[in-house]
Amino acid sequence: MAEEKEKVIEVRNVKKVYRMGSERITAVEDVSFDIYKGEFCCLLGTSGSGKSTLLNLMAGIEKLTSGQIIIKGKNIHKMSEKNLAKFRQKYLGFVFQSYNLMNSMTALENVEFPLVFKRIPPKRRKKMARDMLVKVGLKTRLEHKPKQMSGGQQQRVGIARAFVAKPEIVFADEPTGNLDTKTTMEVMELIKEVARANNQTIVMVTHDRRLAEFADKIIRILDGRIESIDLLNSDEKMDKESVEDTQEPESFQEVAKKKEEKKVEKKVDEEDNIQSLIVTQSETTSGSEVTGDNELEETSAATVESD
Amino acid sequence: MKISDLIKMGLRNLSRRKARTALTVVGVVIGTISIVVMISIGIGMNTGFKSQVMELGSLSTITISKYAAIKDDKGNYIDTKEQIINEDLLNTVKQIEHVKTASPVLNAQLTLKIGNSVEGYAYCSVMDVDAMKEFGMPDVQYGEMPTEENPDVLIMGSEVPKNYFYSTKGNRYEPYQFEAGKDKILAYMEMYQYELKDPAKRAEFYLGTNIAILQQNSQYDYQCFMSLDTFKKWYMEAIDYIKPSDKKKAIKALKEYETIQLNVDNVKNVSKVEKKIKEMGYQTESLNSYLAPLEQTSNMMQMVLGGVGAVAMLVSAISIANTMIMSIYERTKEIGVMKVLGCCITDIKKLFLFEAGMIGLIGGIIGIILSYIASFCINKYGGPLFEALMKSTSVMYDNSVTTSFSIIPIWLPFLAAGFAIAVGVISGYYPAKRATKISAIEAMKTEG
Numbered sequence: 001m002a003e004e005k006e007k008v009i010e011v012r013n014v015k016k017v018y019r020m021g022s023e024r025i026t027a028v029e030d031v032s033f034d035i036y037k038g039e040f041c042c043l044l045g046t047s048g049s050g051k052s053t054l055l056n057l058m059a060g061i062e063k064l065t066s067g068q069i070i071i072k073g074k075n076i077h078k079m080s081e082k083n084l085a086k087f088r089q090k091y092l093g094f095v096f097q098s099y100n101l102m103n104s105m106t107a108l109e110n111v112e113f114p115l116v117f118k119r120i121p122p123k124r125r126k127k128m129a130r131d132m133l134v135k136v137g138l139k140t141r142l143e144h145k146p147k148q149m150s151g152g153q154q155q156r157v158g159i160a161r162a163f164v165a166k167p168e169i170v171f172a173d174e175p176t177g178n179l180d181t182k183t184t185m186e187v188m189e190l191i192k193e194v195a196r197a198n199n200q201t202i203v204m205v206t207h208d209r210r211l212a213e214f215a216d217k218i219i220r221i222l223d224g225r226i227e228s229i230d231l232l233n234s235d236e237k238m239d240k241e242s243v244e245d246t247q248e249p250e251s252f253q254e255v256a257k258k259k260e261e262k263k264v265e266k267k268v269d270e271e272d273n274i275q276s277l278i279v280t281q282s283e284t285t286s287g288s289e290v291t292g293d294n295e296l297e298e299t300s301a302a303t304v305e306s307d
Numbered sequence: 308m309k310i311s312d313l314i315k316m317g318l319r320n321l322s323r324r325k326a327r328t329a330l331t332v333v334g335v336v337i338g339t340i341s342i343v344v345m346i347s348i349g350i351g352m353n354t355g356f357k358s359q360v361m362e363l364g365s366l367s368t369i370t371i372s373k374y375a376a377i378k379d380d381k382g383n384y385i386d387t388k389e390q391i392i393n394e395d396l397l398n399t400v401k402q403i404e405h406v407k408t409a410s411p412v413l414n415a416q417l418t419l420k421i422g423n424s425v426e427g428y429a430y431c432s433v434m435d436v437d438a439m440k441e442f443g444m445p446d447v448q449y450g451e452m453p454t455e456e457n458p459d460v461l462i463m464g465s466e467v468p469k470n471y472f473y474s475t476k477g478n479r480y481e482p483y484q485f486e487a488g489k490d491k492i493l494a495y496m497e498m499y500q501y502e503l504k505d506p507a508k509r510a511e512f513y514l515g516t517n518i519a520i521l522q523q524n525s526q527y528d529y530q531c532f533m534s535l536d537t538f539k540k541w542y543m544e545a546i547d548y549i550k551p552s553d554k555k556k557a558i559k560a561l562k563e564y565e566t567i568q569l570n571v572d573n574v575k576n577v578s579k580v581e582k583k584i585k586e587m588g589y590q591t592e593s594l595n596s597y598l599a600p601l602e603q604t605s606n607m608m609q610m611v612l613g614g615v616g617a618v619a620m621l622v623s624a625i626s627i628a629n630t631m632i633m634s635i636y637e638r639t640k641e642i643g644v645m646k647v648l649g650c651c652i653t654d655i656k657k658l659f660l661f662e663a664g665m666i667g668l669i670g671g672i673i674g675i676i677l678s679y680i681a682s683f684c685i686n687k688y689g690g691p692l693f694e695a696l697m698k699s700t701s702v703m704y705d706n707s708v709t710t711s712f713s714i715i716p717i718w719l720p721f722l723a724a725g726f727a728i729a730v731g732v733i734s735g736y737y738p739a740k741r742a743t744k745i746s747a748i749e750a751m752k753t754e755g
Binding site: 056059061062081082085086087088089090092094096100102104113114116117118119122161 | 308311312316319320323640641644647648649650651653654748
């Protein structure tokens with residue numbers, strides 16, 4: 001099933017080394033995986049495991065030490081700053097743990113913000129932002145400033161901002177890290193719902209195993225390496241979710257245990273897949289890079305035209 | 308980002324930090340005021356000098372003197388040169404292009420007697436009646452200028468009646484105030500260089516009340532004038548009383564002039580004509596040669612004053628840079644988020660440059676408005692101070708000259724506004740560059 005789907009993100013032998021004074025700290029060590037279109041992927045790990053770094057690398061916010069990350073067929077670490085900015089406008093959305101809203105702007109203006117960079121005319125972008133805020137249930141809070149809203153409401157604004165431009169990929173770094181349990185569930189449901197409606201790909205970082213249950217694919221990270229990659233059957237999960245709604249949080253662990261058993265079988269297939277992928281990738285690396293660059297030029301030309 | 312969005316966002320950012328923006332703008336305001344006011348004072352001074360020099364006579368007049376002073380480029384006296392000035396030269400000079408009128412100017416020394424007890428002594432310039440007006444002689448306040456019917460008129464400068472007569476009663480020589488229309492004058496022409504046949508006998512010329520008094524003008528105030536025709540008539544009469552041996556010399560002397568004055572059609576052509584006469588081997592003098600060093604002085608003053616203004620502007624430039632750097636520290640997180648949301652670094656740079664330029668523009672406009680007020684106040688109340696200042700720089704300063712001390716020409720506000728914007732943008736350049744270099748990941752980690 002996975003093979004039929006379009007590969008959106010390809011992570012190949014990615015390595016990230018920090019320099020702290022004279023010490024070198026390896027945050028991410030030789031990591032490779034794929035994320036497919038429409039997938040909800042979760043990077044699960046304890047704090048300091050390198051999961052956030054990996055997300056930042058995938059988003060092009062941080063520079064790679066070695067390896068490559070290919071998003072939509074383009075090697076994002078070979079792009080110029082300007083093209084990367086254009087690329088972010090077009091394909092990427094972000095949800096942050098600390099919301100990162102502009103305090104001086106109203107909710108509506110915050111959601112409008114990425115559209116401003118995309119040079120969308122004021123009337124149209126205002127409508128888009130309003131529709132998005134209505135969708136996340138903040139119809140009555142359009143003109144409120146972030147400081148006048150609760151954490152959950154702020155994160156809803158953050159989600160609206162991430163999804164308003166209809167990006168193909170949305171990165172979420174601990175989106176519920178500052179929220180209470182009830183709001184967490186609401187926010188997670190919201191993200192999932194919005195993403196599913198538009199067949200958008202989500203890459204989420206969390207340390208909370210329960211939240212990982214929302215994902216289709218869980219990549220467990222430990223000390224900068226992949227511990228395991230688990231695929232969850234979406235149909236199966238749907239049933240579980242309905243159970244979860246009625247039962248208290250303790251059921252999460254049970255569910256996880258049950259799932260773990262099933263996953264063992266799947267994991268074997270998955271690993272085979274990865275191995276074969278790595279082989280094919282290494283064969284085609286040089287070729288794909290060239291075509292990637294060509295495509296980049298095309299898209300930048302296209303954006304100029306659309307301007 | 309669209310320009311309209313950029314402007315909206317920039318203005319919003321400025322209004323978010325009202326106090327700091329206002330203080331920085333005040334810096335620019337002070338800088339602009341000092342530059343505009345200083346330059347306007349310099350221009351006012353220059354204009355003042357010019358009108359003072361004009362007061363000394365017409366700027367379009369050139370003088371060729373028998374004893375000509377030779378000056379260096381800065382107007383300092385070096386030497387005197389004696390040159391022969393006669394009718395031939397007068398005729399050649401008249402032929403030069405741009406010369407409107409030319410007249411010889413001779414000197415006569417007259418003793419004036421009123422009755423038996425009052426005597427006066429007058430130094431008299433002699434020239435063609437027609438030329439007098441051309442050379443900028445002021446109008447008469449009493450009597451009439453010489454005409455064909457009445458050629459023999461003695462023209463007095465405005466100070467002559469007050470200062471040049473004294474009583475010969477006793478030996479105290481008390482000053483005597485001449486009363487025009489009442490006192491009747493008997494004139495003698497003095498010829499000290501020749502010996503008289505009989506020291507007691509001299510030529511007498513009865514003028515009676517036939518005199519004219521000029522209006523005030525510093526160049527004409529302290530001497531008398533008479534027409535060339537009258538002078539020639541009197542001279543020929545007077546030489547009858549000198550010894551025959553000197554007579555020939557005296558007649559020959561009449562052919563040589565003390566000076567020739569000529570009037571040029573336009574002030575701009577004065578130096579051109581002067582150059583031509585100099586090529587003929589004659590030394591000339593004109594108010595232009597006064598004006599040049601004065602203009603140099605005022606240019607120097609202008610530069611010094613402008614420099615003071617520039618220092619104030621430099622300080623305000625530093626304060627703009629400081630404000631923008633502070634603003635970057637404050638907005639580090641915001642910049643990081645903007646970058647992650649797909650804002651081009653060029654847009655971030657433009658945003659900061661716009662904000663800095665805007666501070667310059669606002670400060671410039673307010674500064675220009677205040678400069679006009681300041682200029683008005685200087686002209687109205689700054690009189691005593693600036694008179695003292697002008698006196699120290701110009702020997703010829705005359706209180707009667709009423710000029711503006713501060714003049715703002717039409718181009719100055721535009722120049723000042725442009726300069727203020729430029730200062731803003733230039734001092735905002737470094738902070739803007741810095742803003743673009745902020746790493747998004749570091750920026751998002753900071754609080755704010």
